[in-house]
Structures are given as C-alpha cells and as structure tokens.
Amino acid sequence: MKVKLHGPSQRLRRTSQAFFLLASLYTGWKFVLFVHGSGGGVSRPPGVEAFLPLSGLVGLKYWAITGILNSIHPAATVLLACFLLMGLLLKRGFCSWVCPFGLLSEVLWKLGEKLFGKNFKPPAAVDAVLRSVKYLVLGLFLWDIVFRMDAGALATFIYGPYNRAADIKMLFFFERISAFSLLVILSFVLLSIPIKNFWCRYLCPYGALLGALSLLSPMKIKRNIPTCTDCKLCTMACPSYIRVHQLKTVLSDECNACYRCVAACPVPHTLELKLGRKTVSPTAYFFLILLLFFGFTAAARLAHRWENSITDKEYRYIIEHIDSPEFSHRSAGGKR
Numbered sequence: 001m002k003v004k005l006h007g008p009s010q011r012l013r014r015t016s017q018a019f020f021l022l023a024s025l026y027t028g029w030k031f032v033l034f035v036h037g038s039g040g041g042v043s044r045p046p047g048v049e050a051f052l053p054l055s056g057l058v059g060l061k062y063w064a065i066t067g068i069l070n071s072i073h074p075a076a077t078v079l080l081a082c083f084l085l086m087g088l089l090l091k092r093g094f095c096s097w098v099c100p101f102g103l104l105s106e107v108l109w110k111l112g113e114k115l116f117g118k119n120f121k122p123p124a125a126v127d128a129v130l131r132s133v134k135y136l137v138l139g140l141f142l143w144d145i146v147f148r149m150d151a152g153a154l155a156t157f158i159y160g161p162y163n164r165a166a167d168i169k170m171l172f173f174f175e176r177i178s179a180f181s182l183l184v185i186l187s188f189v190l191l192s193i194p195i196k197n198f199w200c201r202y203l204c205p206y207g208a209l210l211g212a213l214s215l216l217s218p219m220k221i222k223r224n225i226p227t228c229t230d231c232k233l234c235t236m237a238c239p240s241y242i243r244v245h246q247l248k249t250v251l252s253d254e255c256n257a258c259y260r261c262v263a264a265c266p267v268p269h270t271l272e273l274k275l276g277r278k279t280v281s282p283t284a285y286f287f288l289i290l291l292l293f294f295g296f297t298a299a300a301r302l303a304h305r306w307e308n309s310i311t312d313k314e315y316r317y318i319i320e321h322i323d324s325p326e327f328s329h330r331s332a333g334g335k336r
C-alpha cells in the first residue's frame with residue numbers, strides 16, 4: 001500500500017539529492033574534458049576524488065597518525081572525513097540525502113513498486129545474511145588499511161604511482177568497461193527494481209561504515225507511545241523495513257534518516273527525529289547537511305588543501321601511459 005507522506009521533508013530531501021547529483025555530473029563532465037581535452041584549458045575538478053573512497057581512507061589514517069594531509073588526493077580525504085562526521089552526527093543521512101547511488105536506488109525501487117504493485121523482501125534469515133555482506137567487505141578494507149598499514153606503508157601507497165593515477169584509472173574503468181563488469185552492474189540495477197535499496201542494504205561498504213557510525217549519533221527517530229494510534233503507517237513507509245510502530249527509539253544501522261516514517265505519521269508530534277529532547281526539523285537537518293559539506297570544502301580550499309599537487313604535465317604522462325605496469329596495482333607499494 002502506498003503511504004501518503006506529509007510535510008516538507010521529502011521535497012527538501014529531493015532538493016538535496018538533486019543538488020548532489022548535479023554537482024557529481026558536472027564534476028564528472030569536467031573531469032572527462034580535462035582528461036580528453038588537448039590543452040583546452042579545462043582544469044581538473046578536485047571534487048572527482050569523492051569517488052576515491054579507498055584513497056580517502058588511506059589518506060585519513062595517514063592524516064590521523066602523522067598530522068599530514070597528503071597532497072596527492074587531499075579532497076578524497078577531506079570529503080571522507082566530512083561524510084564520516086555526517087554519519088556520526090546526522091546518522092546515515094548521507095545515503096538518503098547526498099549519495100547519487102542512494103538516489104538511483106530509490107528511483108529503481110519506486111519503479112519496482114509501480115511495476116509490481118509492491119517490492120519484494122527476501123526471507124528474514126536470507127536478508128540478515130545478505131545485510132552482513134557489506135560489513136564483510138568493509139572489514140576486509142579496514143583490516144588491510146586501518147589495522148595493518150603503518151605510516152611508512154601508507155606513505156608508500158599514497159605517493160606511489162598507482163594512487164597518483166587512481167582518478168584516471170577510475171574514469172578509464174568506466175570508459176572501457178569490460179562485458180563482465182557491465183553485466184555485474186546491470187544485474188545490480190535489475191535487482192534494485194524489485195528489492196528496495198539492493199546495493200545500499202546488502203553490498204555497499206560505505207553504507208556499512210556510515211551505518212556503524214550512525215549507531216553513535218545523538219540523533220534518533222523517537223515515537224511518543226501515549227499519542228501513537230498504532231496505525232503502522234510509519235512502518236509501511238520505511239524503506240529499510242524497520243518496524244517503527246513497535247519501537248520507542250529507532251536504533252538501527254539501516255535507518256538512513258530519510259524522514260519517510262515521520263512524514264507518514266498522521267498524529268502531530270508522535271514521531272520525530274530528536275536530538276536529546278529537541279526536535280530536529282527536516283529544514284534544520286537539510287541545512288546541517290549543507291553546512292557540513294560546504295564547511296569542510298570551504299575550509300580545505302582556504303587552507304590550500306583542496307587542489308592536489310600533481311601537475312598537468314604529470315597527468316598527461318599518466319594518461320598516455322595508463323596501461324603501463326608502472327601504474328598497476330603491484331606498483332601500489334612494495335610492502336602490500
């Protein structure tokens with residue numbers, strides 16, 4: 001059953017999602033022009049490093065233990081720090097207010113709802129096993145980067161040729177995508193039509209990291225039991241299958257602060273996002289997201305830590321020699 005959603009929350013969320021989608025598309029388009037332009041004067045957009053989360057994670061640990069924000073992909077590190085803080089303060093709002101893949105997932109499951117009249121949820125046991133896959137993937141990355149690599153190994157990786165070429169490699173991966181990779185991506189897209197948030201719920205390690213951090217967030221969806229009529233509309237509206245109508249406080253790593261349950265609730269002040277005893281309105285939440293994003297990026301620009309130190313000449317060399325073993329993963333660092 002389609003639940004009617006009231007108030008401004010979903011309009012604000014769509015505005016936020018549209019802004020970050022357009023910013024991502026503009027950044028991607030500028031990066032393509034930079035890589036394929038023949039001296040046309042298009043500069044490399046540093047924001048493209050938002051799509052280098054591993055470089056960001058390595059950079060973040062290096063920053064934490066040495067105090068040095070690396071100059072190879074500083075924007076990757078700054079953006080990851082921003083999104084992790086977002087997870088810590090604002091729950092998993094990154095997934096439902098910022099991430100373009102979250103938006104795509106939402107569009108796809110809504111299409112599935114239109115096509116089939118409903119979405120399909122795997123049986124509880126299968127769902128639980130599948131949900132743990134993203135934590136497994138995250139664990140593998142964290143084990144290698146956070147626990148095993150010391151400052152020397154991190155520096156070898158950061159300043160090595162593989163990481164220097166990471167953004168160019170990412171672009172060429174999509175431009176020259178193999179039939180197998182295309183098939184995998186296509187199957188994720190197709191599975192996301194009948195199954196709500198297939199990628200985000202089961203596979204995305206970024207979502208897993210934010211989900212784990214969100215458990216520490218001081219913001220929580222809270223239900224006022226005395227005024228609740230037990231209509232279950234909140235549970236029906238929740239894309240994460242959280243049984244909101246049975247809870248006093250939502251304590252779930254799958255809650256992405258989408259406000260759908262709040263917007264579905266017909267009784268005023270019965271279901272709200274709370275910070276302590278204060279209600280966090282969708283408008284305030286929207287501005288907090290923007291404040292964090294623009295605060296971090298502006299601080300990085302002011303500190304001259306947004307642009308990286310790789311010259312255009314070196315980029316031309318990387319682009320021309322991208323297939324050489326010099327830029328292969330084996331070159332990432334002798335210790336790895």
Ligand code: SF4
Nearest residue numbers: 238255256258259261
């Ligand atoms: S509990 Fe509410 S805010 Fe959290 S995911 Fe479900 S609908 Fe969205």
Ligand code: SF4
Nearest residue numbers: 228229231232234265
């Ligand atoms: S919290 Fe609101 S939407 Fe959920 S069961 Fe109670 S009255 Fe219904």
